[in-house]
Amino acid sequence: MVPLENYLVLSAVMFSLGVYGVLARRNAVLILMSVELMLNAVSINFVAFAAYLDPDKVLGAIFAVFIITVAAAEVGLALAIVIRLFRNRATSNVDEAASMKW
Amino acid sequence: MEFLVSNFEAILFYLVAALTVAAGVGVIALKNPVHSALSLLSTFLMVAVLFVVRHAEFLAAVQVLVYAGGIMVLFLFVIMLVNVKGVRPDAAFLTRWAPLAIAGGVLIGVLLALLVLLGVLATGTADTSALQSVDGQLAGNTEAVGITLYTTYLVPFEIVSVVLLVAMIAAIIFGRRDVALERPDGEARP
Numbered sequence: 105m106v107p108l109e110n111y112l113v114l115s116a117v118m119f120s121l122g123v124y125g126v127l128a129r130r131n132a133v134l135i136l137m138s139v140e141l142m143l144n145a146v147s148i149n150f151v152a153f154a155a156y157l158d159p160d161k162v163l164g165a166i167f168a169v170f171i172i173t174v175a176a177a178e179v180g181l182a183l184a185i186v187i188r189l190f191r192n193r194a195t196s197n198v199d200e201a202a203s204m205k206w
Numbered sequence: 207m208e209f210l211v212s213n214f215e216a217i218l219f220y221l222v223a224a225l226t227v228a229a230g231v232g233v234i235a236l237k238n239p240v241h242s243a244l245s246l247l248s249t250f251l252m253v254a255v256l257f258v259v260r261h262a263e264f265l266a267a268v269q270v271l272v273y274a275g276g277i278m279v280l281f282l283f284v285i286m287l288v289n290v291k292g293v294r295p296d297a298a299f300l301t302r303w304a305p306l307a308i309a310g311g312v313l314i315g316v317l318l319a320l321l322v323l324l325g326v327l328a329t330g331t332a333d334t335s336a337l338q339s340v341d342g343q344l345a346g347n348t349e350a351v352g353i354t355l356y357t358t359y360l361v362p363f364e365i366v367s368v369v370l371l372v373a374m375i376a377a378i379i380f381g382r383r384d385v386a387l388e389r390p391d392g393e394a395r396p
Contacts, residue, residue, distance in 0.1 A: 106219045125234035165265040177373035184380035
């Protein structure tokens with residue numbers, strides 16, 4: 105059996121990649137993709153911890169199902185906003201949508 | 207072969223973990239948004255494999271259906287709609303990446319053949335370690351998830367369905383062409 109630490113390290117690496125993508129990318133669609141990376145890292149964490157704490161229960165899978173559902177809702181809504189932004193500003197670059205910044 | 211059989215889970219984990227990280231780097235590093243999306247797709251599939259390794263088979267199926275099926279299509283749609291400049295057809299792309307694609311296909315074929323071979327080689331009683339116990343009785347993973355989700359976690363389940371409904375309505379309203387969300391100065395849209 106693979107030790108729990110390996111899953112945690114993998115999850116941390118994926119989460120860090122997602123954080124880097126959110127901070128460094130400027131296209132809104134690519135930022136959303138990086139958010140998906142982070143959510144997947146969290147799902148891995150849930151499943152790994154649940155399997156090691158109590159292999160008979162499926163609580164990790166339940167939480168991961170909720171994560172996937174909320175991620176689907178978030179992506180649908182966020183991409184609708186991106187399309188609306190593109191229609192109004194002809195850009196999907198988050199730097200250029202700065203009218204609420206002061 | 208004995209080494210492979212006894213260490214199958216570890217070998218699979220390290221292989222898949224390496225591929226997951228490689229695909230994740232691709233998501234944040236590739237220039238073309240479509241390539242990033244395809245990299246993200248392979249990340250999703252690799253994470254699904256990890257779920258299977260950890261005996262969360264239902265979650266792996268959901269991951270493939272919802273993430274790799276639904277969310278990925280949504281991403282690609284929006285990239286095509288929004289980011290037309292970045293999505294130039296690249297003739298050199300196919301020839302450049304063909305060896306890698308062939309290598310990936312061969313790798314998957316070898317892995318599947320290995321799985322079948324392990325199944326043939328495996329002897330003894332049925333493996334019940336994949337079964338979960340719910341209310342004191344053994345059940346398959348999907349059954350266990352279903353029972354737990356619809357009894358203990360019924361309220362969160364209903365709440366999350368309302369979340370989906372709200373997101374759907376909001377997305378439809380945002381996506382409509384002419385509603386009161388237009389710019390107030392009446393400037394012509396591009």
